Amino acid sequence: MDPTLYNAAVEGNISGGDFSLAEYLKRDKENPYQVTPTGNTILHVAAHYGHYHFVAEVLKISPALLCHRNKKNETALHVAANEGHIKVVHSLHSMDEHYKETLMRMTDENGETALHNHQDEARLLAKEYPEFEFPSNKAQETPLYLAAESGLHEALIEILDSCK
Known part of the structure; x- marks a missing residue:
């Protein structure tokens, strides 16, 4: 570059x-x-x-x-x-919605979407994409599991309240 x-x-x-x-x-x-x-x-x-x-x-x-x-x-x-x-x-x-939908499905080398990462981002993404089925990563951990395991109470509540 x-x-x-x-x-x-x-x-x-x-x-x-x-x-x-x-x-x-x-x-x-x-x-x-x-x-x-x-x-x-x-x-x-x-x-x-x-x-x-x-x-x-x-x-x-x-x-x-x-x-x-x-x-x-x-x-x-x-x-x-x-x-x-x-x-x-x-x-x-x-x-644009076209890019958002594609972006939400993209996973990194560990099979993680952006929702697998940080509490504030997880809350935002769960609220914006309640219909999206966030897959588990390569370790078979879902964003819901990671939020619970990490004690991210607010993210856990948001995921449970927002996502189907």
Whole structure:
């Protein structure tokens, strides 16, 4: 990945000086698809650092990045959920329904959806997708089981109240 692009994602820099994220991404249609050695796009990097405004800007230009996976099979939603960045999760969920449905079904290398991860994200996703049947991961653990095992009372209640 180009160092300028990587640093912009790490810092959450949309514009400044002679840099404009929109212009940079539109300059070459391959720019948004550059990856780090671990397969992370700028969307993954920005999600990792919690830069929800940067995430929203990238998605306006390249919405297909939402479903791009890194070498661990993680989407930016997995990364944001793992890091506990609820604002990024909200930004990622402000997308078109077509992408949301696809994104919710995507699993990482452990067979986990984004709902398997963090309490706040689990509550949000359970509320937004009550009809979705969240599968178990490779260890045969469902999000409901993980919430109970971890003592995540609020997430457990939300899952039980919201999901069928």
